[in-house]
Amino acid sequence: MPSRNGTRIGVVGGTGAVGTVTLGLLREHGFENVRVFASARSAGKQVGGHTVEEATPDALSRGDVDIFLFSVGTGASRELVPHAVRGGATVVDKSSAYRLEPGIPLVVPEVNGGRAMENDGIIANPNCCTIPLTCVLKPLHEEAGLVRVRVATYQSVSGAGAQSMEQLRNEAPDDHDLRMDWDFDGEEFDEESKLRAETRKIMELPDLPIQATCVRVPVMIGHAEAVWLETEQPLSPERARELLAAAPSVRVEEFPSPGKAAGIDDVLVGRIRRDPTVDQGLALFLASDNLRKGAALNAIQIAELLLSGARAPAA
Numbered sequence: 001m002p003s004r005n006g007t008r009i010g011v012v013g014g015t016g017a018v019g020t021v022t023l024g025l026l027r028e029h030g031f032e033n034v035r036v037f038a039s040a041r042s043a044g045k046q047v048g049g050h051t052v053e054e055a056t057p058d059a060l061s062r063g064d065v066d067i068f069l070f071s072v073g074t075g076a077s078r079e080l081v082p083h084a085v086r087g088g089a090t091v092v093d094k095s096s097a098y099r100l101e102p103g104i105p106l107v108v109p110e111v112n113g114g115r116a117m118e119n120d121g122i123i124a125n126p127n128c129c130t131i132p133l134t135c136v137l138k139p140l141h142e143e144a145g146l147v148r149v150r151v152a153t154y155q156s157v158s159g160a161g162a163q164s165m166e167q168l169r170n171e172a173p174d175d176h177d178l179r180m181d182w183d184f185d186g187e188e189f190d191e192e193s194k195l196r197a198e199t200r201k202i203m204e205l206p207d208l209p210i211q212a213t214c215v216r217v218p219v220m221i222g223h224a225e226a227v228w229l230e231t232e233q234p235l236s237p238e239r240a241r242e243l244l245a246a247a248p249s250v251r252v253e254e255f256p257s258p259g260k261a262a263g264i265d266d267v268l269v270g271r272i273r274r275d276p277t278v279d280q281g282l283a284l285f286l287a288s289d290n291l292r293k294g295a296a297l298n299a300i301q302i303a304e305l306l307l308s309g310a311r312a313p314a315a
């Protein structure tokens, strides 16, 4: 892989909620050789100083991009990612198309970054609630061993893309309500099953009991999660706070909220207390920027791992 400045980056979905944040972060991280792709609808438009190109199979497979960062949705990723890989690029894909495919690494750099190098051209970026959850669970699991995890999410509308943000902007405050706008299989939403399956894959704990209830709240940016966890070994709230304060990309904050997390890189975690309903349980609350650490930033960190070839933790 060439160095950061020489690296040719293609942002596919660069006009969307995640894509526009990706462009800003690439600039902040010193990537200068960036091209932007989207659908035919946006071809020719200007975004962040770039002229949008249409993401056709031909354009993606030409071999003139080193790393593609995809944020286009599952259907479009399934269709387009193979063309980018055929052209010799490495793809970091933010949709759910490849996350659970055996042999495709699903990576949170702070948790299992070492897996990023084990790719055949595609690395999957996890769901925007899974990423902060695993950043917080990892140090607690290493210390005390996770036995069970329960989660309730409070997810912002930007998690559903630019159109949902526009919809919230145009809605009268009196009409605000919770939404559950995911695919429902008759028992749970796919968002809930993704959180379970992805957390198990990233942490390499295939049998970890984990149950989630996901809802979307009328907040523009920032996902929050209430987490109840049980551990094999005793773990006091004080020790958990110490471990989390030392964990990479995690910041202890007494009362985390989406508003405090929006626009920053760290996952905020607080309300760390004993769960008196079980023998060895903790309750905590986290918030993170779903467009940054939950999507764009995590993908750029994966690209940086690839470029450095550095050794990072396996789960």
Ligand SMILES: NC(=O)c1ccc[n+]([C@@H]2O[C@H](COP(=O)([O-])OP(=O)(O)OC[C@H]3O[C@@H](n4cnc5c(N)ncnc54)[C@H](OP(=O)(O)O)[C@@H]3O)[C@@H](O)[C@H]2O)c1
Residues within 6 Å of the ligand: 012, 013, 014, 015, 016, 017, 018, 019, 037, 038, 039, 040, 041, 042, 043, 055, 070, 071, 072, 073, 074, 076, 094, 095, 096, 126, 127, 128, 158, 159, 160, 161, 162, 163, 290, 291, 294, 295
């Ligand atoms: N929002 C989040 O917090 C978040 C977090 C993690 C992962 N993700 C994932 O990231 C992806 C994008 O999410 P988003 O929130 O950014 O959605 P969005 O705001 O709706 O943006 C979608 C982007 O995809 C482009 N696109 C759609 N169909 C395309 C096609 N056939 N060919 C080329 N480009 C196409 C759109 O281009 P046009 O402008 O041309 O329509 C737009 O740039 C989804 O897979 C989502 O699950 C999102």
